[in-house]
């Protein structure tokens with residue numbers, strides 16, 4: 691006979707700990723989906739949160755959607771089980787767009803519009819299970835929170851609860867000589883430093899993987915991501931070296947060939963003609979090994 695778990699009269703939000711009614715759809719304070727909380731309750735285990743952060747337009751949505759899709763297809767011997775159908779929405783959206791040779795739209799800044807993925811992941815069948823929660827945040831919301839902390843309390847709470855983070859950087863823009871990726875990543879890292887620091891002066895133990903996205907534009911970053919970062923993201927490199935105990939650089943790309951077309955307003959936009967993921971699993975594998 692199947693046993694059913696009845697939900698208690700009020701449930702604390704997984705992210706901000708506010709008590710919510712169990713039939714609420716999103717947390718009344720931070721808008722994290724309550725489905726996440728129900729799932730954690732059924733599992734009877736605290737999940738591990740891995741945050742994917744980075745500037746707007748660096749490729750967070752594409753990277754995360756592709757990563758989750760590869761995991762559910764058992765790439766690299768991983769076994770991944772989405773917990774709750776809502777967890778599949780992100781990969782479904784991203785893969786559908788790529789199949790139609792388009793990139794997915796920008797992530798809205800409204801928290802209740804973000805896709806949250808809750809997966810149970812094992813490196814191989816029968817090995818340790820990780821309950822992972824990975825939200826797809828909007829870069830603009832992250833920028834607003836860094837500029838004026840507490841604008842998005844959910845971001846602060848999320849990072850505070852995170853076991854590790856993947857910081858995505860636009861390698862193509864950095865390789866073209868723009869200082870913007872270096873500065874934005876530097877701001878994010880120093881924000882993380884503030885959130886993760888538990889004792890003054892001590893280095894941060896939480897692992898931070900720095901992913902050089904759109905590496906198809908600058909293939910040399912694949913040969914030696916560390917050297918690429920040392921040259922093109924020198925401020926970030928130095929802060930990592932001084933403040934973080936566990937950090938690593940990775941190059942990643944989702945597309946093999948691009949074509950160009952016009953959108954409705956006449957802007958030139960790229961179209962992914964050929965999906966060819968490269969370097970997507972490595973940062974994730976590394977972060978799991980450090981959790």
Ligand SMILES: Nc1nc2c(ncn2[C@@H]2O[C@H](COP(=O)(O)OP(=O)(O)OP(=O)(O)O)[C@@H](O)[C@H]2O)c(=O)[nH]1
Nearest residue numbers: 746747748749750751752793797828829904943944
């Ligand atoms: N060449 C190349 N372009 C990419 C790749 N991934 C993303 N892009 C481009 O980057 C754009 C932004 O990607 P998104 O994943 O939507 O970026 P995001 O970080 O989620 O941005 P926000 O939602 O605004 O925070 C896409 O529309 C593509 O034009 C990649 O692997 N290679």
Ligand SMILES: [Mg+2]
Nearest residue numbers: 750751796797
């Ligand atoms: Mg996005």
Ligand SMILES: [Zn+2]
Nearest residue numbers: 703706717720
């Ligand atoms: Zn909450």
